[in-house]
Amino acid sequence: VARPIVFLSDFGLDDEFVGVCHGVIATASPDTRVIDLTHGIPPQSVRSGALALGRSVSYLPEDAVVLAVVDPGVGSQRRPLAVATVAGALLVGPDNGLLSLAWEQLGGANEAVAIEAAGVVRSPRSNTFHGRDVFAPAAAALSSGTALASLGPALDPASLAVVRLPEPEVADGEVRTEILDVDRYGNLELAADPDDLAAAGLQAARWLRTIRDGAGDDVRAARARTFSEVPPGGFGVIVDSWGRLALVVNGGSAAEALGAAVGETLRLVAGGD
Amino acid sequence: VARPIVFLSDFGLDDEFVGVCHGVIATASPDTRVIDLTHGIPPQSVRSGALALGRSVSYLPEDAVVLAVVDPGVGSQRRPLAVATVAGALLVGPDNGLLSLAWEQLGGANEAVAIEAAGVVRSPRSNTFHGRDVFAPAAAALSSGTALASLGPALDPASLAVVRLPEPEVADGEVRTEILDVDRYGNLELAADPDDLAAAGLQAARWLRTIRDGAGDDVRAARARTFSEVPPGGFGVIVDSWGRLALVVNGGSAAEALGAAVGETLRLVAGGD
């Protein structure tokens, strides 16, 4: 039985890039099922792709072959990777950190190769579309049972590029943290979690004040478990479905209300009763 | 054989929400085929999702398990539903009316349960992503043959929330109706059908005038069967592929030409020869 492929990219869906990769997979391995995780990663945003993979991999089939392509260095010397994880899933993509939060969630990388085998890589190989010519063929090969080692020379897992997430700065009464991601609803995912609030002594605060350095007004947000505990139209700080803190608006978009974007820094302090 | 799942949501495709639900389904039921109906329902627009389901269900496999998630009340007391329809399809989603136009098209709801079974709902269950933790697992269970009754306690179908569409107001020589939906091409779907025109005595009118109360100029639209019967660039009133009246522009966007949006009211009157 072919292993399922789970496919993420920054290709978007307006061009035929995603569909062509599906075609390459279906040609090489007609029985493989392909799940599209998302293709809406902002163009060339490796960190955003790595985050989406990190949030997702524990919900995927254990035998999944993850195919991920966010590849600003396509055509350069960056290596094309296939990685075996301790938990069992295989990962395919460029060596730029994109896969690193996934293998962290899956017990680590215990084997890695550079994808170079002549029977796998398309010939001629374009300089601009390795999704089609390198990564999709490699994922299809792994899906249909080809051994990782036969894709190319072994690499030291410790040599692979990784994405490092910004650490929150925790002080007495304050958590300073970055906006990691914004979702379709305008919820702002923060690089902090409930333990950081506790470390700052804010675990019992019913309201938090969020302060943006040099931009806009402060916001008072209810500490809540669900959207429905936040007053309609009001701000709340909740734990999102991945375990991180998120600044949200009940029935609205926090991103729009604040004009806030990925990469900005917020400070969370006590906001009164 | 696993029943096919047909999946609709307001998740959009820019985040990994849809893909994670696919992953949950593939993990629980590897043989299930999943059809994405659409994930472009405007965020939290229950009526828009209900309309899309109502227009679609008669074109789906009879044994489909419909998985629908537009869920502004996630985390509140709204019940998570699984419904059996008279025609055979099963429906899974929140008890907020989202599923109601679907079961109306499918002969009615003849059995309903609240999804609560410990073996189905993920544990721990998040407060914000029941698509992943409640609805996708329930749909996967139904797809692979789990009995509806084993998902949780029975509910009275008559107690379920429903969406009510705005009724057109028909007078002699006039139909007053709401814009129900706008599609990608800018066609405006109205809450009226050809019988309403007939009831107003307008069935033979070759031209209609559409009047927007307090907004913009009147428009003269040709009564037509197809786009190609409308003069290029001109307005037409046609019967759309779901049987409702639609105000369209041949080769253009009626929504853009009028600046009109869902929820506005139009009056249709005779427009001369």
Place this chain on the structure above:
Amino acid sequence: VARPIVFLSDFGLDDEFVGVCHGVIATASPDTRVIDLTHGIPPQSVRSGALALGRSVSYLPEDAVVLAVVDPGVGSQRRPLAVATVAGALLVGPDNGLLSLAWEQLGGANEAVAIEAAGVVRSPRSNTFHGRDVFAPAAAALSSGTALASLGPALDPASLAVVRLPEPEVADGEVRTEILDVDRYGNLELAADPDDLAAAGLQAARWLRTIRDGAGDDVRAARARTFSEVPPGGFGVIVDSWGRLALVVNGGSAAEALGAAVGETLRLVAGGD
């Protein structure tokens, strides 16, 4: 075994049009796999759809049934087509040129029929959604083994509509060519290829100047094999993954930097060392 269907349209993904066609296919032929090539073709842009198909078909399974719907003439007298290609793939779509670059890539069209058979076309057939009522049912029938000839009366392949791409004008030291397409990254695909540069004596030029008639400033672009050979933020002329010349920005969007769009004409001349 059912032949895979590869589906392209201008339906977008915000409405349920694509999903309903999937439902029709799954109802008629439950074992058929469907690959979505793209549904982001600009509304009613037949040439753009034809280009996407032409770039893709050589990467699809040899036995694919290509289902393509960009159909501004829906409801008019334009014929609904099914075409057999020399290479083996079958093509289904309107007779407006949409399929023509695909059969050119596949050795030509050697058999064609008008889709009319009562057992295939849905009854009643809408006047506005032949994707659902004509083309998807025909593709499903072909996928599950129905003979092409049984879909309707034979047509002379030489009578079918075709899309003609704009020919570049090559002079000594200059290539004048149209922008064919713009992708998600803002890369501008040109209607010229490296042979045209060679014919103009520009094959050895390390820099090219691109001149837009009556619009904006000239741009100096590095002749490069890969993005990484172009200075960061600078313009380059590369061969794209389909073999055509493309004007790109390394790490940015050429379309945005230039404000350029499909259909505009560029001149390429030598740009110095």
